[in-house]
Amino acid sequence: MITLSALQHWCWNDAEPFSVDMSEGRLVADDILRHLPGKRLVVQGQWQGQKVIAKLFFNDSKAAGRHEYALLETLAGQGVCVPEALALLEQDNHAVLLMEPVSGAGLEALLTDRVDLPLLRTLLDTVWNLYEAGWIQTDLHLGNFLVRDDGGVVCLDAGAIKPVPSRGAAALVDNLALMCAQAALALQASLIQECLDFMKHHGVDSRDFEKRCRYALHRRMVQADRKFQRNCSAIRVESIKDGVVYSVRAGRNDLDAWLTYCEHPEVLPFLKKGSRVSVYANKNWVVKHYREAGLKARFKQKMKCSRGMISWRQGWLWALLGIPTPCPVMLVEFTQGERAGTSVIVFPKLESKALSQVMEQQRNRAQRLAVDVRLWLDRFLWAGISHGDMKAQNILVDEADKLSFIDLDGAGFSSRARWAQVKNQKDKLRFEKNWEQFR
Incomplete structure (x- = not known):
């Protein structure tokens, strides 16, 4: 049991099911739908045996709860399809708007x-x-x-x-x-x-x-x-002994495993080893270790533009835009000690293979898939987005011919048309070059 005043002071990490007693009865929250700490909380739950959507307004000095309740009734009266407002409850300077859930x-x-x-x-x-x-x-x-x-x-x-x-x-x-x-x-x-x-x-x-x-x-x-660089409803940011951890809030059952992979990526089998980047993987996760160090690497971290951070930011941005890519689940930026300047990032592993393999082994299929790649490149041009290394090894394809783009540590975007045109042309030339490379 908890009060509305206590709920107001919940931080991101406290959000969990709860129940609260009002003078009119008890609100039981089963699922948290949205949380703006100190301002709003939207939950799905039960009120007097009835399923409801409850919107909690904390410190509602501007009477936003009353306004929204009245607005719902006004809109419904004008024939606009909106959720039915059931009741407005008030406790101290807080308000709770109860609405009927809409199926669909x-x-x-x-x-x-x-x-x-x-x-x-x-x-x-x-x-x-x-x-x-x-x-x-x-x-x-x-x-x-x-x-x-x-x-x-x-x-x-x-x-x-x-x-x-x-x-x-x-x-x-x-x-x-x-x-x-x-x-x-x-x-x-x-x-x-x-x-x-x-x-x-x-x-x-x-x-x-x-x-x-x-x-x-x-x-x-x-x-x-x-x-995507700070604490929000989707991402949790916290400090550790020698760095900073960025992690997804949803599905955190694997949190300890991710952190272990970031601290000790060598516990996983090697997938690829380069001079500055090593890639490890098991059946569920892919881990990229950026082994950059020195003053320049630490400066990039401070400016939030290390290769690991760029891959994190662009991965989340591309996923937000509906661009097929494995969205990262954890990034650790090591800012102190012997590993200062290095970054480790974790992605879900996809059941797919590189388009470069398809070019080598199934030429006709690769040509069909290339149509979709070129369509995405046209969309990138319109949006001012660049991949930065659009080679066939960085494009994955599954058995259903669904594409996914990976390795976004060179990606970026700009509102400047000239920048977008130059970058897009480079992306297109890099992709088309693969047809000669993978005969």
């Missing part, structure tokens, strides 16, 4: 593997209906929509729904650009085209829309890149 599938998950044009059009119709009712979802992304079993689209996160600004349709265009930028990179071209058709149909000026999308995408990438 997340729109983001439904669009992960394929472009569903009818579903995209249903989403845009929902956005337009919201706009015509005088509202705009200021955090417009696919994760804030849920598709019910009957095909209806439900708007989530009412706290981000605001009255349409005085700019009117211009605000809607910026909002749609934000939605495109926050979608998976593979989906963005189709989504942008659907938005252009949608705006033309409704008579909305869509000039420079692609430019706005690219600007919003770059802002998102910059913000995400900074986020």
